[in-house]
Amino acid sequence: MTSVAEPAVRSEASTARRERLRLLVKSPSFIVGATVILFWVFCAIFGEHITPYDPRFDQTPEIGAAPSAQHLFGTDRLGRDVFSRVLAGSRDILLIAPLATLLATLVGTTLGLITGYFKGIADDTISRIVDALLAIPLILLAVTVVAALGSRSTWTVIIVIAAVFSPIIARTVRAAVLGEADLDYVEAARLRGEHAPYVMFSEVLPNVMPPILVEATIRLGYAIFAVATLSFIGFGLQPPSPDWAVQIADNYQDLAFEWWTVLFPALAIASLVVAVNLVSDSVQQVLER
């Protein structure tokens, strides 16, 4: 009888994972992106506790003061410290955008699994609906929904963004599932009498996680953008929230006189979006190598 000895060096899978993690942590764009994100997360968590002034109501005597040693980013026309407001302004967006992305990923992944796995009628029906949804511009849809619901709550914003993003994620997942569902292990699962949900979620899903992860990080960047846009046009967060986009909306008429009230929140949004994109790029590079 043969006994099969193990070859000495055969731990490629675990080394590969460690290698990927190592590559990720070593990538400069990941480091920069993650640092910026962590900074904003820190600000979001501690908010008022770390700001020099109360971001909402501190009516300092200086109204519309230019940046100075006392007010690094100046004050707005209500005399609120812009620096404090920028620091505190990350809280809402960092709650809404990730939640919306998470919801979109959950819904999109489920739709993608169903369409990719069953093909046929289920695929045709859902895919056409998805295509139709994709044809409607985000803002138009959002405005319509918010107006129709008459509610401008945080949850409305989350659901609207999730509704717009889930078809996009569904399409990515579907493509990945299509490539996976023809593999023999899926056939083997069916041949031992597994039901479709088990095959989809326990067999196929773990194998399509990398593209889902990449897509989700990309979507997060867009979600931040979307929240900011909606808030700016008045369908998202409402004053007196120190949200960046709300600040810009509040002050952009005064851009010519008090540029600091617009520039700094705008830079904050840009830094977060760029940081998320840097992270998503490096995740993509490492996963799709």
Place this chain on the structure above:
Amino acid sequence: MSEAALSLRDVDVVYRVRGIDRPVLRGLSLEIGRGESYGLVGESGCGKSTAALTIVRYLARNGRVSGGSISVAGRDVLSLRSSALRRFRGETVSMVYQNPGAALNPSLRVGGQVAEAFTVLGVPSSEAHERAREALAHVQIADPGSVMSRYPHQLSGGMQQRVVIAMALAKNPALLILDEPTTGLDATVEAEVLDLVAQLQRELDTAVLFISHNLGVISKMCGRVGVLYAGRLVEEGPVRTVLRDPRHPYTVGLLRCIPRGGVRKDHGRLDTIPGFLPSLGAEPSGCVFADRCALADDRCRTEEPPLITIEGGHESRCWYHERAPELPREESLDLALPGVDRTAATLVEIQQLSKVFKQRGHEVHALTDVSAAIWPGETLGLVGESGSGKTTLARTLLGIVAPTAGTALLEGKVLPTTYKKRSREELRALQIVFQNPDSALNRRHSVRRILLRSMRKLAGIGGDAAEARLRDLTARVRLTERTLTQKPAQLSGGLKQRVAIARAFAGDPKLVVCDEPTSALDVSVQAAILNLLVELQAEQRVAYVFISHDLGVVRYISDRIAVLYLGRLQEIGAADVVFDGPHHPYTEALLSAVPTIDGDGRDRIRLEGDIPSAASPPSGCVFHTRCPRKLGAICEEQEPPLAEVETGHLMRCHIPIEELRQLQSKEHVTA
């Protein structure tokens, strides 16, 4: 001019992995004279392809030649700089790879691609087209004009490879490197392509470096052969001498692993080579093969043997080359196989099974009226070219595809047509081992999870009962406990296939479909897997439906053989009867297409052209368009019945068995 077409001197190649240089070729020296054909054999990972890439300096970015010299037609390859190197690749060497589909650009017509091979040589584009037509005619493409206007995907694999060969020969290279050129092709097509290469080589007097894992192909194509192991040339010499009288234990072991010369499972186990190839970059202090060699002693482990000349250019890198032929067997022969009782009730009966696929308005007849029976504990081998319906038959049996007509019975009871409607008992009774263990196992699941889940679903057990059974099962397929916690990617190909086999056996199946289970494996691993399958059969009286294009393997494991052509059963009977003949002309052609290691004179019949489309099968006998023994009009008009020509031997041919016997034995004498 006595200058060698290719000469390698002490070539060392290393790949840099995680900051460390790992040797892949160790002091490789070989020489190929003009017009000579040299075969390089060895199992995967031994450095064959690296050798080929090194010669044309196409090594991956982390690879580099760390020592030695290479010259092709007198030019020092390693000293060439960019433009000279490009000219060298363009004018002096050609390479043909395994997958012709990947070598051709799918979005350009064939004609343009072949013509380009001439324009890069400076042929004016007005002439290039005509030259391309000639080149295609030269590789025996019957209608070059129409082939040139087609896209690669519209050609069969054999045709694609001819086109690639035509392009490779456009420059009349000093050296042609063929890297597994026929590995993906059917035996009948392979035979044609090999004939073509041999003929062109004689005409053009090109030196050929032929890389293959298939010793039969090497034996047919090459004058000299080098055996590579872990980047070392361990044996070299004239093909006949090396294959008949191997003097390195590795070569001896390799030759013993291969089921050939009519060996069957009841003759005993196949021999295997114990252990594994040393991992990439290992630095053995002595002989590279010492760890796996039954003859090795202290001297072998400490002192590397040089290439020792035996006689007439036959060299072996073994201290004990004179004892190599007596290498002790790794596997004991004895294997108690319970006989098959064909008077007992059948296990599975297939009755008039047909399957028609609808494809863009066409009806593709994948299976037509196939009937067969399988008894408990026996192996039915399925043989035929790709497109013959082997896999469809197996998938119909498993319920993956529903038949258009006909039924299958399991122990006398009608099986529901699809697996969805089958009971747990029926599902566990019929299982499958797939060809490619990489895609057959979920790469995110541990071996343990894969096997436990199958037990729960098929045997309906969990908890302690499943744990006990898991231990028993892993022991039976000779996996260690450590394997259980690992994921498929951490296992070698052979171990993965053992896991796949264990999964199929999780619920004590009655019949397991083996769909080319060893074709992705090296021969030494293949031997171990075949042994395992036969042992499991002996222990559990499981029946197999065994699909393989390797006729030696099919013959080894099968009790009976069914030959399919265009979805029709052409011949079925006991393995020896089908192989020894008299056989159906198609079976005869299949057998004679396989290049054998011993080079016996079976090499006489060639099938012309490709298998016809199943969407419009020929009238009468479907084989008449390619049949070398066609009688005449009767073959075109009437489909012969599947008649019992001898006891238990059924055949579908108009030629009476006695006449076939005469025809086939006569040619055997003259051959």
